C-alpha cells in the first residue's frame with residue numbers, strides 16, 4: 001500500500017511517499033527556516049503564504065523521487081493538527097482536492113502521532129505497551145502507547161515545551177534560530193558549569209521548563225554569563241536531566257519493555273546518549289532527519305489509520321489544538 005503523506009503544520013512544507021507504513025520511497029522537505037530567521041521565530045501569516053507557494057512543487061518532487069503516478073497511490077494522509085491554523089489549512093485543502101480529483105481515500109493525522117510513527121520508518125521492532133516521550137517545539141508529552149492509535153497521557157509540560165525552551169534560551173544567549181541546534185552546537189565547546197534549577201514536580205510525570213529559562217535570563221541580565229558555550233551546555237544539561245529522569249521513571253512504573261522518543265528535540269545528541277545510558281530498558285529513537293518535521297512520518301501513521309478503517313470524508317477540517325490523548 002503506497003501512501004502520499006502531506007505535512008504543513010508549522011514551518012516545513014513536506015511531502016513523502018511511504019510503502020506499507022515502513023519503506024520510504026521519497027521524503028521531500030521545503031524548509032522555511034531562513035524566511036523566519038530574521039524575525040527570530042515563526043510568523044504564522046508568512047508561513048501559510050509560503051506553504052501555498054511550495055506545496056504543489058514539493059508533492060510533484062515527492063512523486064517523482066518515488067517514481068509513482070497518481071494511479072500507483074492507495075491513499076493520502078495529511079496532518080490535520082495540532083499546528084498553525086493557516087498552515088494546516090493549506091495541506092488539508094490540497095489533500096482534499098487531490099482525493100476528490102483522483103478518487104483516493106484520505107485520512108487526517110495528528111502531527112504528534114506522526115512523530116511517534118517515525119520510529120516505524122526506522123525499522124525498529126516495537127513491542128507494545130511502550131512509553132513515548134514526544135518533545136517538539138510545541139509539546140512535551142509523556143504517553144503510554146498500548147497499541148496502534150491507543151494512547152494514555154502520563155504527563156505534559158505545564159508551561160514551555162522543551163523545544164520552545166531551547167528556542168527561548170538561544171534567543172537569550174543571542175545564538176539565533178532555531179534554538180535547539182544552535183544550543184547543541186554552542187554546547188559542544190562549553191562545560192555545564194553554571195548551576196541552573198530543575199523542576200522535578202515530584203509524584204507527577206509533568207514537566208516545567210520556564211524556571212530554567214528565567215534563571216538563565218536573570219544570569220545574562222545580571223552580566224553573570226561570560227561564556228556563552230558554558231551557558232548553552234548548562235542549559236542543555238538542565239533540560240535533558242529532567243527529560244531523561246522522568247521518562248525512565250515513567251517507563252519503570254508502567255513496566256514497559258521499550259522507550260520511544262520522537263519530535264524535533266529527539267534529534268539532540270545529548271538527549272539520545274543520556275537516555276540510552278540511563279535507561280535499563282531499550283530506547284528507540286529515529287535518525288535525526290526523521291525526528292524533525294517531515295511527511296514520511298505522516299504517511300506511516302496514515303497507513304496504520306487506513307489499516308484500522310479510519311477514512312475521513314471531504315468535510316475533514318483542521319484542529320489547531322488537537323490532542324493526542
Ligand code: KG4
Nearest residue numbers: 136137138163179180181264265268292293
Ligand atoms: O518536531 P519539530 O521539528 O516541530 C514541531 O512540531 O514543533 O520540533 C522543532 C523543535 C524546535 O523547538 C527546535 O529548536 C527543536 O525542535 N530542536 C532541537 C534540536 N533540533 C531541533 N532541540 C534540541 N536539540 C536539537 N538538536
Ligand code: ZN
Nearest residue numbers: 136264292293
Ligand atoms: Zn513536529
